[in-house]
Amino acid sequence: MMHVLPYLVAAYIFLTGCYGLATSRNLIHAIGCLAVCQSSTYVLLLAVGYQDGATAPVFSDLRPGSRPVVDPVVQALTLTDIVVGATVTALLLALVLQIAKRHGTVDPDELRELRG
């Protein structure tokens, strides 16, 4: 069980975010849900790179070869993931700000009615 649990946690977080996105009544809440979906990918990536008993892949205070290290590639991918997530969140929040100003609502259902 333990050898798949972290992957299942990632899947659970992703599905929770999807549920929030689909039932959201507020666009800012929906952006939060999207961030939850995205955070599941951090869990998945870091879980893929983990190795039992290994330490961080930084050799400033570690003699190379003395200990196993976790996979640095997925850690770098996670960093990329976080940066992209932050920019997407910023852009979406800016869009919501304009929607709220122009239409006076941030409820996606009311917005659909406005469009007719």
Add this chain to the structure above:
Amino acid sequence: MNRLRLVLLAVGGTGLAALLVAACLGLPGFGGRSHPYGARAVHASLTRHTANTIASVNFDQRAYDTLGEMSILFAAVLGCVVLLRQARDEHRAQPQPAEVARPVRRYALIVLPVALVTGLYVVAHGQLSPGGGFQGGVVAATALHLLYLGADYRALERVRPLAVFETSDALAVSTYLVLGAAGVLAGTSFLANTLLPYGTFNTLSSGGTVPLLNAAVGMEVASAVVVLLANFLDQAVEIEEEHGS
């Protein structure tokens, strides 16, 4: 309508959950010993004298992807600036100075220089210790905004002339491109880390072009975060709708 949506969500969600669980069971076990990409990345990083393997992956082995990442950040900032500009039916109000509780003012002003230096330290030591341009840039940029907490919005506006930060954002992206193109001119390939000597392992100047690319990214992220926050804060503090128009 809403019931239909929930039923659809339940069916789709269950199907997706089943597929995800099946996929999880097919993955290599958590904590396993076999990490072929990781082992090769660590080896490449050590041969190029970069102590922080993640910095080596980001700014050497996958430097081209980091260029894309920077472009995403740059484009997102551009998008936010366009979306959050002052509209025709809005005007700019002068922000009013407000009373700040004395302990808040004191601690904000004490922490500000510490946070700023920490941010710059994290950028400068990106090739040695955990951190780098992305993390340090965010720390340095948010440090400036302690002035908004400790003093007021006008004080913050005085220390961050927006035009300067917008220019430095663009300059940092160009610096990254120029460093990449320098590799082409030197006869190797775009963003190849063969331009500079690799230096002594675990010193500030080690890693070839990694510290330079790191600094460019740090500058870009710091400027981008300042510009982003400035646009959002302007909306909250300065820009108001015209009444009676």
